[in-house]
Amino acid sequence: MSRPAERFADYNDILAAPENRVAEIIDGQLYTHPRPAPKHANSASSLGIEIGAPFHKGRGGPGGWWILDEPEVHLGCHIIVPDLAGWRRERMPALPETAWFELAPDWICEVLSPSTARIDRIKKLRIYAEYGVAHAWLIDPLAQTLEVFSLEGGRWVLSCAFEGEEEVRAAPFDAIAIRLQDLWG
Numbered sequence: 001m002s003r004p005a006e007r008f009a010d011y012n013d014i015l016a017a018p019e020n021r022v023a024e025i026i027d028g029q030l031y032t033h034p035r036p037a038p039k040h041a042n043s044a045s046s047l048g049i050e051i052g053a054p055f056h057k058g059r060g061g062p063g064g065w066w067i068l069d070e071p072e073v074h075l076g077c078h079i080i081v082p083d084l085a086g087w088r089r090e091r092m093p094a095l096p097e098t099a100w101f102e103l104a105p106d107w108i109c110e111v112l113s114p115s116t117a118r119i120d121r122i123k124k125l126r127i128y129a130e131y132g133v134a135h136a137w138l139i140d141p142l143a144q145t146l147e148v149f150s151l152e153g154g155r156w157v158l159s160c161a162f163e164g165e166e167e168v169r170a171a172p173f174d175a176i177a178i179r180l181q182d183l184w185g
Contacts, residue, residue, distance in 0.1 A: 014079060022070070025079040026123050033115050036083070042185040043141040044069065044083040044111045050178050055086070062175055064089050065106075072100040075131045080124055083139075084109040086172075104131040107172055112140045125149075129156055135172050144184050146170070 008028035017023035021032040036044065048069055054061020066087045073080050085105040092103055108128055110120040120138065128136055129151055136149040136156065145163045148170040149156040162168045165181040 008077075011079070022081050023079075024081055025077070026119070026127065028077065031119060033113075036111070037113060039141040039185060040083075040111045040113050043139050043183045044109070046183045046185075047109060047139065047178070048084055050182065051086075051173050051176070054176050055173060060176070066092060066095065071105075073105065074100050074102050075104055075127055078127050080127060082108040082124070083111045104128070104133050106133065107135040107137070108133055109137040109139060112138055114142075125156060129154060137170070139183065141184060144180065146180060146183075 006028075009025045009030035011025075013030045014023045014025065017030075017032050020035055022035065023030060023032045025031070035041075048067060051065075052067045053059040055063060055065040056067040057063065066089060068085055070081050070083060071085050073082065073085065079100070082105070085101075086107040087101075087103065088106045091106065096102070110116075110124065112120055117140075125136060132151065134151050136151075138147040138149070139145070140147075143163075145161060146168065147161045148159045150159045150171060151157075160168075160170060162170075162180055165179070167177045167179050169175075169177055
């Protein structure tokens with residue numbers, strides 16, 4: 001007896017997802033998860049503020065980046081929503097007219113939570129590597145850690161890891177120091 005053909009999720013599934021959930025399509029499967037919890041949202045927002053002024057706005061830093069919260073990124077058949085993403089303006093001089101991005105970011109940051117950590121670490125990092133995202137940061141607000149990865153030869157290499165209240169400089173934003181304690185709330 002043959003099994004029925006598996007249905008692959010499409011953009012209509014994203015549009016039909018409840019408003020209070022983040023919806024993504026990874027490997028043809030729809031994944032949804034709740035909006036971020038307060039510690040998760042605080043870590044993402046705080047990091048966006050820290051790097052946004054010097055890199056997105058050019059205030060106290062080199063500028064030259066678009067830094068965005070939860071952009072919808074279409075990479076081939078995948079539709080993913082990193083917590084933060086950055087594009088060098090030399091690669092993307094203007095924001096697209098669409099509600100999503102088809103150009104892979106240069107940097108992503110995923111803030112881990114118990115409900116998303118496995119997908120972020122295993123599935124999404126694989127996709128980011130396949131599409132040439134050069135830098136990935138993983139923040140765990142509960143463990144108070146930051147892991148910094150660089151893409152080398154198509155594989156993620158852990159460049160450095162930080163914890164607690166350290167002050168860090170990490171690629172690609174090593175022109176400024178980031179106080180980790182500001183990410184924990």
